[in-house]
Amino acid sequence: MSDIIKESNSTKKYIPHMENIKNTAELLHLPTNFIREKVLTGEIVAVRAGRRYLVNVDKLIEYLNTHTIDPEIEPDEEADNYLCRNPRV
Template sequence: MGQEVKMVTLKEASSRTGVSYDWLRKMCINGKIAHIRAGNKYLLNWDRLVDYLNTGEPEGN
């Protein structure tokens, strides 16, 4: 079957990566990091975020 997608909040992503919450939020707003909005929250695809932080190449939204 399909691969399970791990979604994390900005707060969790910041805590797990050491990257600031504000930087992650700004990158979402500018379309640099793949994310979805759930109300006021940004949810990030964990695997795509790690790939972006390692390569600097966004995969799209």
């Protein structure tokens, strides 16, 4: 996904694939709230550009591939933990 730029001294630099939250969500078929939460907590790589956040799509894909659900945790316990961290107002 990333483009490569060749420099004069024959080293290579990668240009990361950056998208705003909405485009990232559409590209990966994920909820925008999920991505926004991960950006705001610093769990995924993103930079602020004015009022918007630009998400490093390659790093997000890497994050999704490495963060899996622990099979020892029961789904109800996981839901309870989520609700404790994100109470409704």
